[in-house]
Amino acid sequence: xxxxxxxxxxxxxxxxxxxxxxxxxxxxxxxxxxxxxxxxxxxxxxxxxxxxxxxxxxxxxxxxxxxxxxxxxxxxxxxxxxxxxxxxxxxxxxxxxxxxxxxxxxxxxxxxxx
Amino acid sequence: xxxxxxxxxxxxxxxxxxxxxxxxxxxxxxxxxxxxxxxxxxxxxxxxxxxxxxxxxxxxxxxxxxxxxxxxxxxxxxxxxxxxxxxxxxxxxxxxxxxxxxxxxxxxxxxxxx
Numbered sequence: 001x002x003x004x005x006x007x008x009x010x011x012x013x014x015x016x017x018x019x020x021x022x023x024x025x026x027x028x029x030x031x032x033x034x035x036x037x038x039x040x041x042x043x044x045x046x047x048x049x050x051x052x053x054x055x056x057x058x059x060x061x062x063x064x065x066x067x068x069x070x071x072x073x074x075x076x077x078x079x080x081x082x083x084x085x086x087x088x089x090x091x092x093x094x095x096x097x098x099x100x101x102x103x104x105x106x107x108x109x110x111x112x113x114x
Numbered sequence: 115x116x117x118x119x120x121x122x123x124x125x126x127x128x129x130x131x132x133x134x135x136x137x138x139x140x141x142x143x144x145x146x147x148x149x150x151x152x153x154x155x156x157x158x159x160x161x162x163x164x165x166x167x168x169x170x171x172x173x174x175x176x177x178x179x180x181x182x183x184x185x186x187x188x189x190x191x192x193x194x195x196x197x198x199x200x201x202x203x204x205x206x207x208x209x210x211x212x213x214x215x216x217x218x219x220x221x222x223x224x225x226x227x228x
Contacts, residue, residue, distance in 0.1 A: 002220075035159065037216055042161035043151060043207075088216060100124035101203060103153075105218035 003027045004106035006091050012112045013081065021076040021109045023091030029104070031094040032074040034066060037108070038087040049074060081113045117141065118206055120219035127196045128227050134181070135191040135222045137206030145211040148189040150180065153203040153221070162204075165189060196226045 004025045013019050023032065034046040046060045049068040063085070065077040074091060091106040119138045127133035139148065146167045152160040165173045165180045173180045181190040193200055206219040 033157070043159040045158050048157050090216065090218075092218070098123060100223040102123055102220040103203070103205070103218070104220060105216075108216060 002104040002106065004091060004093050004104050006089075006106040006109050008109060009107065010110050010112075012114065013078070014114050015081060015083070017081075018077070018079040020078065021089055021091075021111075023074040023076075023093075023106055024072060025093040025104070025106075026072055027093060027095065027104065029093035029095045030071050032068065032071075033092040033094070033103070034074065034076050035090040035092065036087050037090055043090070046076075078111075081111075083113050086111055086113045117217035118208055118219040120206055120222050122222045123220070124223045124225070126225050126227055127193075127200075129198060130195055132192060132194045133196055133224065135193070135204050135206075135224065137189045137191065137219060139187050139189060139206075139208045139217075141187075141208065141210055143210040143212045147209045148180070148182070149207040149209070150178070150189075150191045151205045151207065152200075153205060155202070159205070163191070193224075198226050198228060200224060201226045 007022045031050040033048050036044045036046055047066040048055050052068045063080050067075040088108045088110050090108045092103045094101055094103045117140050121136055148165045150162040152162050163173050163175045163178045163180050165182045172182050177194045179192045203221045203223050205221045208217045
């Protein structure tokens, strides 16, 4: 276990639903990431938060809305998603140790949009 | 238990030299895939190379090759003729067939020295 938890682990939602993914870490890390892993596609960076401020928004559609209320929690709010948004959504947190960065990934939320 | 282990948080290599980034994995699933990603300072994840558990030959992609030793459960990345642009974080990842799960290592920070 990496110490990064994600809930729920599996989510099925309709295109008109609103849901949220949650990521949590109590490792003292101050940067957190959302990634999207689609079938047969490389891992895509979605959002980066550093010290609770968004520092990266990689041209992600507005139907994905991140929120970082504090350094331990990261949310991804979902609304009016499309079937092509079905994927594994991975959260990661980053720490600086010994002058180098390490990223710790959560187990992911497998999202299916019907 | 950690599924993917990268034991080198930071590595240095002289320009034009070859470097090996270590990765060991743990799974009881007979069918799995191994990936290497490069993450420059911009944060995006760049897919480098893939090795399937049943592949007979080691994967190669340009200057990247994967030294796959199945019995030892290792999947080391070899970068030949290092370039300054190779300086980045490198992540080893595994996808298991059972549960279709992804596991990532904590990354290795590679610095190429002129």
